[in-house]
Amino acid sequence: MLTRVSAPVRPRRTQVERRQESERALLVAAAEIIAERGITGASLASISERAGTSRGLPTHHFGTKDALVSQVARVAQDRIVAETVAALERAHRDVDDLSAFELVRATVDIYLELFEHPSADERALIVMWGSTFPSESSPEGMVEADHRAYDHWAELITRGQVEGSIRSDVEPRVAGIVLQGLLRGIAAILLSEPDRTYALRARQTVDTFLAAALAPPAG
Amino acid sequence: MLTRVSAPVRPRRTQVERRQESERALLVAAAEIIAERGITGASLASISERAGTSRGLPTHHFGTKDALVSQVARVAQDRIVAETVAALERAHRDVDDLSAFELVRATVDIYLELFEHPSADERALIVMWGSTFPSESSPEGMVEADHRAYDHWAELITRGQVEGSIRSDVEPRVAGIVLQGLLRGIAAILLSEPDRTYALRARQTVDTFLAAALAPPAG
Amino acid sequence: MLTRVSAPVRPRRTQVERRQESERALLVAAAEIIAERGITGASLASISERAGTSRGLPTHHFGTKDALVSQVARVAQDRIVAETVAALERAHRDVDDLSAFELVRATVDIYLELFEHPSADERALIVMWGSTFPSESSPEGMVEADHRAYDHWAELITRGQVEGSIRSDVEPRVAGIVLQGLLRGIAAILLSEPDRTYALRARQTVDTFLAAALAPPAG
């Protein structure tokens, strides 16, 4: 090494690097195409083409299309959670000081804002959610993620009820389902509604509604 | 046998009747299979088989699969609207006497109740809604139906704002989108959530939230 | 009909006829290609091409490749049995008058003669037999056919033992297995041995051996 006077600026990629790189490219391409054409419309051929790899690579890396799709779902969810958390911390320096009431509203607000200018991940996630509607659907990984979301809302709401910032006459888990349904439904409309003049104002209205809906009834 | 010498007095069904009958059978079968397996999972072969017709009939009657699917969507929507109206009239003898505030809540309630025990039509509609999420999807009839729904909510809300039963600080069209998103999102969860213990109580919670959210702010 | 002055010489084929015709063509082509390249070497594409049909027809008619192969096996076996019986009756006008000892020898002789100038069916059958050797092999329909053959030989041998024309110190079922193994083994050599100068004389030698082997021991 020492004797190599003019070492190459960038050493050849290792096998591991090559693998990670192509895997990432495939996941990105898959998310994009799923967002555009749906799961069934996203053929492995189209994915590999967009990723700039050979036709055989997707199955070579992920085994089956289902496994690739699951991985896309997992990555998208993780990234969306991370983005939400990051945005929340940007908006409210002291997240810990917020009441649960304020935290629910802030989270909803940020989540909807995310879907006003959705990335491929966000769009893919909603598309994949839509593809779980058939009763015999299989798309793995979505159900558990949904349950985690319900749980998250339920915890927050319980906290709010304990501290008195959220009305106590609703069951937290049920309210969580309602919240999640609201978010997903509006996100879906934001994505698929061609005329977004009104849809883009939904966030404000949701906050208005939510403030009134969650607050403990007067007297 | 002996009487068959002369032509049968009354043929069982006319050609037109038979055509309508098989067309109906195909639409029913299509809705069921779409609800189970999604649009791409619903092959014309499986539809014709369940309808008890020949393999060639779907294309023969509807021309293309897309046309058949659009027809299923149209029929399902019409039927759901009709069912909602009928249920509304059953529940409230004097619908015309209800305030817009009450009418919105009643309609939402009935709509969600419908999806607690969904027929193939309802399930198919949600599945088809889900398949419009990809950005390049060809909705064919779903978009207009959604717009009609937004308009309907917007009218109701405007009326409520005029008569003072609904808070006036929200834009009716935007509130309509929010309402529709809420309904669709919860309906979708009702269909795809395996554990329905909490989901089945969403209707009550939605009403509680909605009452607080729509009412004019005190003071 | 009567008014049709110049009726077409050959009326258009009915649907059923078309189906039977293409099915037969596919089976013939499949047997040929299996005989040439083995089961795995017989791609559906090559079969449909030789049959002069479209690429999709084999699966369209038979569902899966396995089903097609099973059908080829069944047809080949039936035809070989029929040919053997026919040849037997041609060679011995009064088959019923033959002793079991003579009948076994005659059948073996005719069977081997068949494989001296094998048709595609015969060659395909041996090839398919060969593909059952792997322990996890699936090729259906071969096992039952083999058992029928064992049973047939066992019956014949039992009859010979009863009438005294065949040695009685062997178990008929076991002897049947030995006979069938002998036939299959020699048939396989007849097919795959490039230099047939000696192989073509195996039939005579087998008869010499068999005569001595089956006859009741002197004294």
Next chain:
Amino acid sequence: MLTRVSAPVRPRRTQVERRQESERALLVAAAEIIAERGITGASLASISERAGTSRGLPTHHFGTKDALVSQVARVAQDRIVAETVAALERAHRDVDDLSAFELVRATVDIYLELFEHPSADERALIVMWGSTFPSESSPEGMVEADHRAYDHWAELITRGQVEGSIRSDVEPRVAGIVLQGLLRGIAAILLSEPDRTYALRARQTVDTFLAAALAPPAG
């Protein structure tokens, strides 16, 4: 660690040894998988996996799959011959004192006994024999081995005819083919017949038949 400053006194294995070891492991794994799934069913990936080596090693060592398969065939044949000879010597201390008649019978007996409890090599050999049945198959080593077997039998039989222990009215080469066909056919049945109750008694019956078939005709 400290002692590693100087080179290790005795490296565990030389490069050559390691190479031979992995080569052997690959051949064993290949024979097993060929016995289970046939030649086409034995993918290089599955072989390398079972051998516990890297995916690339089979091609690296043997160049092509065909070369690996040929090598498996060669090794299996050599080993089977060696085993037969060894068993023969175990059973008959003075092989040289046996008449050719007795030697043929003994060899056949031992060969069949071998296939009553076949090792992977034996099973692989029969499977590979079966895969030579297609007319366009590329046997690669099977044909020569078969010829050696024919020659071996022919020599033995000639000797028997000279010494008077074997009937003289058969052509030795032809009788060799018949013998080899018999052995292979029964071996194949022993491997592929699920119900071995009768097959396991074939050896005894073959010997009975053979004794009568080979003996010079009385008078």
Next chain:
DNA sequence: TATGAATGAGAATTCATTCAT
């Protein structure tokens, strides 16, 4: 009008082989 036979494009998947590391 209705049937179902036939087509052929497109899908996922397998796999021997090549090649950079």
Next chain:
DNA sequence: AATGAATGAATTCTCATTCAT
């Protein structure tokens, strides 16, 4: 020498659509 990432041709199977009957 050995690894395993990447390739791309080949395979089976699905299915909307066309068309002869």
